[in-house]
């Protein structure tokens with residue numbers, strides 16, 4: 001029964017933009033984190049490759065089909081690597097202009113190339129202060145966005161150093177002497193899809209000793225839950241790239257709202273190869289004609305964000321953006337190539353932490369969110385992406401004391417029905433639908449009064465909303 005309910009919640013949430021009966025949105029009580037489609041250790045059968053679409057990312061091994069529930073449920077925020085990883089948002093879509101790592105639009109350089117540095121390809125009239133000021137001067141109210149869309153997040157020093165080095169050490173040791181034969185040498189799959197993917201891959205769960213693997217999995221699950229509201233991960237792939245290896249542009253839309261790449265590549269700055277960066281098309285490219293300028297040329301750095309893969313960097317990105325890995329040229333030695341662990345954060349789902357019982361909170365939550373679903377109905381199909389919000393609930397008063405935006409990948413879909421959506425707004429100017437969504441979510445969630453709890457302790461609700 002519980003399972004049925006959970007899957008119903010998951011399925012219906014993804015159709016949020018069509019009106020939902022509020023009572024299916026009951027959050028599950030902190031259920032155990034899960035590792036979807038895990039490989040059973042000791043059942044080392046070849047990974048069945050079907051197609052890119054349905055086979056690769058789920059990595060299902062014949063005979064091991066369903067997700068294996070993890071028993072060690074931990075609350076988000078616990079167990080982060082000591083000292084905490086350094087996090088940088090390196091690209092945003094929306095209110096700020098593109099600000100890439102390794103792909104900055106240098107204004108002087110842009111001028112040298114005869115480019116107009118003022119308008120980057122992702123120039124957005126609604127976030128241009130001049131446009132907004134002009135509207136305000138005409139006393140036209142502009143609904144503001146409350147958070148920035150972010151499609152790339154970089155965390156340096158993600159794992160405790162000792163674990164990152166231990167993972168790397170296992171790899172190095174097994175490749176140490178090419179003349180020594182042992183079973184672990186044969187765990188690799190040379191994966192070649194002509195004109196699309198060429199790399200050598202394995203599954204981390206099969207490759208690494210169990211305790212080390214568990215710490216890796218826990219670190220990723222904890223990050224996914226505490227930073228992205230995602231309660232599971234796909235199987236973790238490990239791939240190495242030597243001369244000729246590449247991932248051409250692709251999109252991983254069905255696999256989860258966030259992709260991750262955790263690098264075990266050593267000495268990135270002294271590497272003996274070129275390429276190897278994750279490359280992600282810039283938002284402006286996907287909105288090319290909005291800022292198209294006939295007298296302005298663009299080059300790779302304005303079109304593609306290149307994210308380097310130094311040791312122990314976790315890169316998280318929105319896998320709906322066309323992306324790939326720049327072809328590696330140079331070394332043929334696996335130990336000197338690019339080495340990464342990669343996969344997807346999956347199952348964004350509502351959950352409570354703290355003493356508040358979801359069953360007690362259900363009524364207040366459903367009532368509080370009903371107006372939200374009504375408001376969002378008007379923009380059905382006009383916006384796509386994931387919005388993850390976290391609220392703190394006072395145990396004494398039941399009121400919401402704080403709201404944080406955990407993640408936001410909402411993008412407007414160009415659509416001629418937009419006029420109809422604007423008509424619903426009773427005369428307000430709608431700068432961007434994102435602003436409407438933010439404000440509605442904020443207003444509905446912060447207005448809810450939840451039941452109090454006898455201990456008076458606070459609770460936290462993480463609430464993902466997915467627009468398809």
Ligand SMILES: O=C(O)CCC(=O)C(=O)O
Pocket residue numbers: 247252259261277278279323324325340342343
């Ligand atoms: O390794 C990377 O940087 C990207 C990996 C990727 O896009 C994938 O595995 O689908």
Ligand SMILES: [Fe+2]
Pocket residue numbers: 250251252259319323
């Ligand atoms: Fe990908």
